[in-house]
Amino acid sequence: MGHTDQITVGDAGLPIPDHVTRIDIALMKGLPSFLDTVKLLNHEMVIEKIILADEIKTQNPQIHKVLLEYFNGIPVEYASHELFKDLTHASKAVIRTGECTPYANIILQSGVDFTGDAHE
DSSP states (O other): OOTTOEEEEEOTTOOOOTTSEEEEOOOBTTBSOHHHHHHHHHHHSOEEEEEEETTHHHHOHHHHHHHHHHTTTSOEEEEOHHHHHHHGGGOSEEEEOSOOSTTOOEEEEEOOOOOSOTTO
16 A cells, blocks of 8 residues: 555445455454454554544444544544545455444555665
């Protein structure tokens, strides 16, 4: 993932645009979970911004709360669910999880880590 590239992690029902790479890791209802998948990606990439659907605030407040705590300090943008689905068209890929709770979807925007010395 290059700087500002985006990847979407979605629940089992999120529509995936035909032209976007689909990474379907859903094994069965609930597995793997949305949160486990997001946490794993956070360990593998630098995230500079997240995008959530507005509806997560009222329709899935438990996951919303966990995301805000987990990504504390990272900017959060909200969009209507319809706009969120439109935004997935620009993602490098959409990862479909086994999550079956409403609005458990996130777009992760890649940052860059220049803290290391490239000449070592």
